[in-house]
Amino acid sequence: MQQEMALIFELSRDGRTGYSLPEQDVPEVNLDEILPSDCVRKNEPELPEVSELQIMRHYTALSVRNHGVDSGFYPLGSCTMKYNPKMNEDTARLAGFAHIHPYQPEEQVQGAMELMYNLQSHLSEITGMDEVTLQPAAGAQGEWTGLMMIRAFHEANNQPQRNKVIVPDSAHGTNPASAAVAGFESITVKTDKRGLVDLAHLKEVAGEDTAALMLTNPNTLGLFEEDIVEMAEVIHEAGGKLYYDGANSNAILGITRPGDMGFDVVHLNLHKTFTGPHGGGGPGSGPVGVKKELAPYLPKPVLQKAGNQFTWNYDCPASIGRVKPYYGNFGINVRAYTYIRTMGAEGLRKVSEYAVINANYLMRRLEPYFELPYNKHCMHEFVISGKRQKKLGVRTLDMAKRLLDFGYHPPTIYFPINVEECMMIEPTETESKETLDEFADSLIQISKEAESEPEKVQEAPHTTVVKRLDETLAARKPVLKYERAASTSPVNV
Ligand SMILES: *Cc1c(COP(=O)(O)O)cnc(C)c1O
Secondary structure, X not given: OOOXXXXXXXXXXXXXXXXXXXXXXXXOOOHHHHOOHHHOOOOXXXXXXXXXXXXXXXXXXXXXXXXOOOOOOOOEOOOOOOOOOHHHHHXXXXXXXXXXXXXXXXXXXXXXXXXXXXXXXXXXXXXXXXXXXXXXXXXXXHHHHHHHHHHHHHHHOOOOOOOEEEEEXXXXXXXXXXXXXXXXXXXXXXXXXXXXXXXXXXXXXXXXXXXXXXXEOOOOOXXXXXXXXXXXXXXXXXXXXXXXXXXXXXXXXXXXXXXXXXXXXXXXXXXXXXXXXXXXXXXXXXXEEEOHHHHHHOXXXXXXXXXXXXXXXXXXXXXOXXXXXXXXXXXXXXXXXXXXXXXXXXXXXXXXXXXXXXXXXXXXXXXXXXXXXXXXXXXXXXXXXXXXXXXXXXXXHHHHHHHHHXXXXXXXXXXXXXXXXXXXXXXOOOOOHHHHHHHHHHHHHHHHHHHHOHHHHHOOOOOOOOOOOOHHHHHHOOOOOOOOOOOOOXXXX
């Protein structure tokens, strides 16, 4: 599929250049006189000497080796790799937004502050919360921020013994991790046969030491927690708070709200649900919404509006403090605001409806060929298991690698951890029926190959530049720079 690319170092020819500099018009300095001698290079750097056209082709070739939402289908469950509308990029690049600096005085950046204020209001309305902070830079940081507020609340109410956070076994790994970093012990609550939180078990573990229940809804199996109101009652009666992991709110926008389900805190991932581009670990935004009771603990400064004037209020004595320098990842917030304004309330509801229809369509097309551990209506994503194929010697990892040959980014695999050999598929709302059908056909073909020619799947991928990596070696001993001798390591590209 992709052509072999000559390494730029091998194209190098002595004396060839791709640049020209103006003649030197300042006196030459002796570096040894102005820098410590161990900082001065003794030998010329060994850089490739190539023409402008060669370097152009090199970087262009590199750029298309990457798979992104703009180049193909990317059904990575739980990660919500949805299309990033280009209008969002235009607004984020407007000079009035792109060229300001967080140290500028408030009166010079009123427009940016108004945007943040409005975005907070929209997110409050979307989630059913009273107040929102835009400070956290990612979902995980939002979780930690929310838990620190819950902690401050319990301490202020003389309940410091509330040191346990209940987390379902299907939760995203960041949930128990955030609980630990916020100083809590995490307690696991089981998933029952329905794929939902085991209510009886929840009642057993909730008690006087419960600080909070952290819940993802729809859960990571793509199922809506049917007993949500009862679960809220159990936790509130025990004196705990309810935390909603809203990283993937694709299925609920405009349909239901965490605030109405009884949740006290919610975080959103603007880089997932609200279209911020987030491949390769780019900047994120994980705003946190809270009910009134928790509002005094919000990170400071808090954005305020008096008349038509926006100000930062630092006088928040109960605040947990700052969680990030400045005011959040502003560029991602501009993109999310643009998205919300272009979609409107009705548009956001349609987003969720289409996301759910797409996921259900794909699930039913795959159902005859794969084990469906929870055979019920799914939300914006679903989980299938490769148990049948495993009996033929083909693992889910092999099928994921084989999908690369068809030009797709594979789904999330082996997560959630409570389903054997699982694949977690999230098609998102913007994909067409044709794309969904082509993807389904490819996976169905792979399931047939598992029967007729398993080696083909086990040895995949066949068409990519880099073949199957030794993942342990790649993680432990990555080769990150060009090595002149032919390297045996598969990670040297
Ligand atoms: C992605 C995700 C997170 C973590 O968000 P980051 O921005 O990666 O820190 C938390 N919970 C769920 C359910 C997620 O999908």
